[in-house]
Amino acid sequence: MGKSPSLARKEPQPGLYGWLDERLGLDELLDFARAKEVPHHGQSFWYYWGGISLFLFLVQLVTGILLLVYYRPGAEAYESVRQITYDIEFGWLIRSAHSWSANLMVLAVFVHMFSVFFMKAYRKPREFGWWSGLALLGLTMVFGFSGYLLPFDELSYFATKVGLEIPQTIPGLGPVIVTLLQGGEQVSAVTIQRFFALHVVVLPLAFLALLGFHLWLVQKHGNAVPPSEELKPEEKRRSIPFFPNFFAKDMAMWLITMNVLAILASLYPWGLGAPADPIAPAPEGIHPEWYFMSQFQILKVFGRWFPGMTGEVLGILFFTAGIVLWSLIPFYDKDNTNARRARHASWFGLAALTGLILLTIWGYAEI
Amino acid sequence: MSKKKHKAAHAEEPELTRRALFRTGVGIVGACYVGPIAYPVYRYLATPAKQSAALAAIKEVSIPQEQMPALGTALRFAFGTRPAILIHMEDGSFVCFDAVCTHLGCTVEFQPEEKRIHCACHGGTYDMATGKNVAGPPPKPLNQYKVEVANGQITVTRA
Numbered sequence: 346m347g348k349s350p351s352l353a354r355k356e357p358q359p360g361l362y363g364w365l366d367e368r369l370g371l372d373e374l375l376d377f378a379r380a381k382e383v384p385h386h387g388q389s390f391w392y393y394w395g396g397i398s399l400f401l402f403l404v405q406l407v408t409g410i411l412l413l414v415y416y417r418p419g420a421e422a423y424e425s426v427r428q429i430t431y432d433i434e435f436g437w438l439i440r441s442a443h444s445w446s447a448n449l450m451v452l453a454v455f456v457h458m459f460s461v462f463f464m465k466a467y468r469k470p471r472e473f474g475w476w477s478g479l480a481l482l483g484l485t486m487v488f489g490f491s492g493y494l495l496p497f498d499e500l501s502y503f504a505t506k507v508g509l510e511i512p513q514t515i516p517g518l519g520p521v522i523v524t525l526l527q528g529g530e531q532v533s534a535v536t537i538q539r540f541f542a543l544h545v546v547v548l549p550l551a552f553l554a555l556l557g558f559h560l561w562l563v564q565k566h567g568n569a570v571p572p573s574e575e576l577k578p579e580e581k582r583r584s585i586p587f588f589p590n591f592f593a594k595d596m597a598m599w600l601i602t603m604n605v606l607a608i609l610a611s612l613y614p615w616g617l618g619a620p621a622d623p624i625a626p627a628p629e630g631i632h633p634e635w636y637f638m639s640q641f642q643i644l645k646v647f648g649r650w651f652p653g654m655t656g657e658v659l660g661i662l663f664f665t666a667g668i669v670l671w672s673l674i675p676f677y678d679k680d681n682t683n684a685r686r687a688r689h690a691s692w693f694g695l696a697a698l699t700g701l702i703l704l705t706i707w708g709y710a711e712i
Numbered sequence: 713m714s715k716k717k718h719k720a721a722h723a724e725e726p727e728l729t730r731r732a733l734f735r736t737g738v739g740i741v742g743a744c745y746v747g748p749i750a751y752p753v754y755r756y757l758a759t760p761a762k763q764s765a766a767l768a769a770i771k772e773v774s775i776p777q778e779q780m781p782a783l784g785t786a787l788r789f790a791f792g793t794r795p796a797i798l799i800h801m802e803d804g805s806f807v808c809f810d811a812v813c814t815h816l817g818c819t820v821e822f823q824p825e826e827k828r829i830h831c832a833c834h835g836g837t838y839d840m841a842t843g844k845n846v847a848g849p850p851p852k853p854l855n856q857y858k859v860e861v862a863n864g865q866i867t868v869t870r871a
């Protein structure tokens with residue numbers, strides 16, 4: 346509302362805004378946001394994916410709290426989700442929005458990660474941004490995995506069993522971890538109860554803390570520019586103010602995301618299968634969610650190449666090595682002085698991206 | 713949104729007109745979203761209230777023979793969502809009351825030895841035959857239901 350962002354202004358403004366401003370320093374905040382610059386170039390589009398992920402996370406929080414109003418973990422889990430889906434008015438929509446935004450969030454976080462990778466935004470001084478982001482992706486996936494079990498229908502039951510194969514292969518510790526996660530030898534009501542605790546308390550707390558750290562780093566270091574921009578002389582580079590320009594575009598992206606979510610959630614409502622039956626055989630073509638498909642496929646393929654436990658152990662070693670290399674990339678491609686390493690890193694990223702996509706397609710082709 | 717302020721602002725500074733227009737636009741678009749989001753959320757949260765309202769609206773309750781209270785005793789049962797009390801009087805007749813105290817809504821109790829209906833919260837007392845408030849803070853008599861006995865089955869209806 347201020348006509349000029351003059352810092353010297355002392356006169357309090359009239360009205361509610363002035364009253365709040367005097368007490369909360371809103372003008373300082375606005376002036377700060379106006380002075381902050383965001384680089385503007387051909388690849389600016391990719392800057393919005395972190396914000397889109399954040400928006401979807403907020404949708405998760407809100408819809409998750411709404412589901413919490415009726416969801417009952419433990420033995421009644423299936424019945425309560427059935428009630429939410431069929432008896433409670435608009436319950437199907439809230440549940441559908443929660444499931445769809447979860448999937449969109451995983452997708453947005455992946456897009457964000459790869460765009461950061463190819464823009465080389467992991468380089469000095471942004472290493473911790475890279476690592477905290479990877480940890481957030483990891484938490485997002487555990488969120489997805491733990492949430493998938495909660496309705497306790499047939500599909501979620503077997504997908505959880507199949508998914509637990511992955512930690513099961515950790516040499517030595519695997520079986521202990523899985524027994525602890527399941528709360529016994531089998532996936533049961535006890536498992537739902539602990540997945541629920543994980544899903545609604547432990548993970549959100551950890552996620553919010555990490556997210557705060559991540560956002561603080563983004564604010565501290567600002568947006569990284571891609572190498573093509575770095576080559577340009579300073580005066581040729583363009584930027585826009587964070588507020589209102591970038592902020593407005595950010596909000597426009599949120600709006601688009603919300604519309605996409607609304608369309609998906611209402612036109613393709615998330616289904617609920619038959620209740621889980623521990624003595625019934627697994628349905629044909631049981632598979633984990635799409636974001637676990639590549640790992641699942643690696644385990645499957647390695648198991649085929651090297652029969653017995655060797656295959657599984659090699660499989661898990663293979664993708665663990667991949668994840669370790671992936672997170673260590675800031676130590677290899679440190680800054681913009683080594684063109685050869687920069688090229689290698691890009692090829693590595695391309696290989697990882699293609700590998701993930703191909704393995705996922707392969708996995709689906711084999712169901 | 714402070715519309716007055718906008719008008720004042722663009723009277724002195726015409727360049728602000730666009731901004732005011734933009735803000736109004738954002739406001740309208742925002743309102744278009746708030747409704748479709750708030751409405752389902754409201755209905756979602758209100759479903760149990762609606763269900764209990766439907767339950768509360770029932771008009772009669774039948775009490776099977778085996779639950780019939782012995783002479784001089786009472787039966788507590790739920791009439792829709794509210795507690796009710798059915799007293800089998802010494803003379804063989806039945807009376808039935810809404811068991812919610814007319815003072816502050818505690819559930820009242822039939823006390824056979826004292827031959828009264830009593831509310832423990834603030835010591836209100838009601839006449840067991842008529843439900844009239846006879847002592848303590850209750851301002852009104854208890855709500856009475858109609859009781860009909862036919863073929864050993866008791867039917868309680870709203871009076």
Ligand code: FES
Pocket residue numbers: 813814815816817818831832833834835836848849850
């Ligand atoms: S509520 Fe019964 S006497 Fe006060």
